[in-house]
Amino acid sequence: MHQEAICDLYLRSSLDRDGKTAIERQEADCRAWAERNGLTVRKVHVDRGRSGYKAVERSGFDAALAAATSGAVGTLVVWKLDRLSRKGVGQVGKVLDDMEKAGSRLVSVVDDLDTSHDSTRKVVVMLAELARSESENLGTRVGHAKRYLRSKGQWIGGQPPYGLLIDRQTKKLVHDPEHAVYARLIADEALAGNALVTIARLLNEHAILSPRGGQWNAASILQLLRSPAFAGLMPETETVETGDGGRKYTGRVFPYRDPETLEAVGIGEGIITVGEREQIIRTLESRTFLHAGKRRPKPEATALLTGLIFCGVPGCGRRMHRVGCSYQCMARRAGNQCIGASALAAPVDQYVTEQFHTELSELEAGDPLIDAISDRWMRRVDPQTFAKREALTTEIQEEEARLADLEDARYVRGEFSGAVAVERYDRLAERLRGRINRLCVDLRRLPMPSVDVSPMLDGPTLLKEWAGLTNENRRERLSLAVDRIEVSKGVRGQRIIPEKRIRIHWARPANPDATT
Incomplete structure (x- = not known):
């Protein structure tokens, strides 16, 4: 079973309500279409309560697009085109271009559209602009409704305050x-x-x-x-x-x-x-x-370890921030029930910096930390390519798991007995192996960004660059090699001993197979 025989579904609803556009109804209609057309549904990507018009993050949309444009699937099915996007031809046109380059197609069930047909693109563009216009008009109507309710002194929606x-x-x-x-x-x-x-x-x-x-x-x-x-x-x-x-x-x-x-x-x-x-x-x-007659927002974090340092008290694990001269547990400062770890920032910064330089300068070829640094650096260089690679890698792993289960059924559980059953097993196994091989070929064809991490691994070069960096730049370097830093609770009045109270969790590749 290769790309042409499988599909992914993308489902979205701005408000997760029951009705004709509810997620469950969308899925049922899309699955029925896939069955009628002889396609197997691989995955269902869902964005509940996410607008297709506003500038909001849609993880389901991103995953569905990565699968369709990487070659993991050959068809992306949506219930209706406005479920995919309400941003008009700007976004929809780019989606169509990316899918066309990948050799995949978009299908809209209710609209009866299939972009593998030459005449469909013009209709898709027209409907995309219509959906965008409808969203604009809806915003106008909602605005009028809110003004009317306000004039009557009535609640316009949302959760009222506590009490x-x-x-x-x-x-x-x-x-x-x-x-x-x-x-x-x-x-x-x-x-x-x-x-x-x-x-x-x-x-x-x-x-x-x-x-x-x-x-x-x-x-x-x-x-x-x-x-x-x-x-x-x-x-x-x-x-x-x-x-x-x-x-x-x-x-x-x-x-x-x-x-x-x-x-x-x-x-x-x-x-x-x-x-x-x-x-x-x-x-x-x-x-x-x-300041100067105006209330200023919080300044940007200037501490070296902001975002990397956490409370090491068992059961807490919340972030720590620099307050004055110390890193302090934010759970404690916010009133949560934590005994609250705190430590002078200067010795913590110095210890972490020294350990960072020492660890990197002593790395040898093949060390997992080098792979993690390279992996993270490359992901920053080309995040879209990595999204496609991860979609393909995940699909390969799932197909391999299906093949392993099938082999267990044949040779361990004895579920395939008799000539007819064995012949059926052979067909299924051959189909899975063929799909895995083709997915591996697609993965190898994807370009892999390359970076040179050697300057970070050379002690003198790293020290020379480090001296001229801002704390923000230093944090970026640290985050390539460090997952998190935990500080345990100390004894009041005693000087901090970093080796006993600070634990550095070094980075590991998030998905080693994704970079091979």
């Missing part, structure tokens, strides 16, 4: 009888001037779960207190214009004001009053960094 519910009849906020008392506790603690991390610890110590069912932290407390709806005010999320003329949300939420009166619009009951909200906001802002 509040939406009345089904009035569409306004009312107190949640189960959680309102804890929400008021949070407000009282904030009004008393207590730190957010202190409030989080108080809630966690009494096993009061957050809205998502986990532990509270300073960030979740801050988001709740700053929410206009927590004070019974209609919320609105700020949007800014993007480079392509569209708009995107910034994440900043503020009270919605009536366009005519410019007064904040109420949305029902709040946990706190408007006056209390203003007092809390003033207290929170007094603790933030102010």
Whole structure:
């Protein structure tokens, strides 16, 4: 069974609801089409709750495209063309070009389109532009609906703040009888001037779960207190214009004001009053960094090991960040229940740097760390090629597993007995071996980026370059050879002994077969 006899399905739904475009319905229709046309479904790629119009990450789309453009499959089946994309001919046209180069085809079941037919491309382009136009019009209608609901003081959707519910009849906020008392506790603690991390610890110590069912932290407390709806005010999320003329949300939420009166619009009951909200906001802002009359966002990480260093306390494993002169466990600082590892940054940085230089300068040919460094460096150079290689490698491994199971069925479990059964086994085994061989040929044909890692393995050269690098550049080099650095809990008042408290996890190739 080779590419022409198998297919992958790509399924997507912006809102995962039951109905004619639900994921389950899409899969059933696509599988029925594949069966009618004599194709075997290899994999199903799914993006639940992901827009095909907005600029959002779609891992299912990326995996499906990698499979179809690498030669792992010969056909990519979608329920309807707008499930693939709503970005118009710009994205769809590139998909068609890439698939044409790979010798694969796109099939849309509902639209009855098959790009292996010469006349289909024009229809696909037309439908792609139609889907994009529909998304634009939908955005306009949704905008009008939101403005109407806001004018009536009704909730426009989404999860209300902790301690509040939406009345089904009035569409306004009312107190949640189960959680309102804890929400008021949070407000009282904030009004008393207590730190957010202190409030989080108080809630966690009494096993009061957050809205998502986990532990509270300073960030979740801050988001709740700053929410206009927590004070019974209609919320609105700020949007800014993007480079392509569209708009995107910034994440900043503020009270919605009536366009005519410019007064904040109420949305029902709040946990706190408007006056209390203003007092809390003033207290929170007094603790933030102010420069030149403006509140500045957090500066970019300047510490050497940011993103690589983790708390080594058993059961924690959260990231550590540099605070002042030390690396500190963020779980502890956020109010989570962790005894919290911390260590002076200077000796940690020095130890890790020395170990990095020593480890690389002593590497010998064939060491797995050299393969890991080369692998990661090449993935940064050409990520698209590696996505295709991984799709093919995964398919080879799965076919080999099927062949091994088939051989076990014949020679171990004795499931093929008699001349007819043995003949059937031979056909199946030959088909699998043939597909594996062809996939291996396709894998060897894919170009492999090449990089020269020798400068990183030469001690004097590495030291000379290291001195002139910024911490950001040094982190990039470290991340090629290091998976993570763990720091265990020390004894208060005792000087850090790096060899006892710091553990470096050196990198290993993520998928050794993908680079062969």
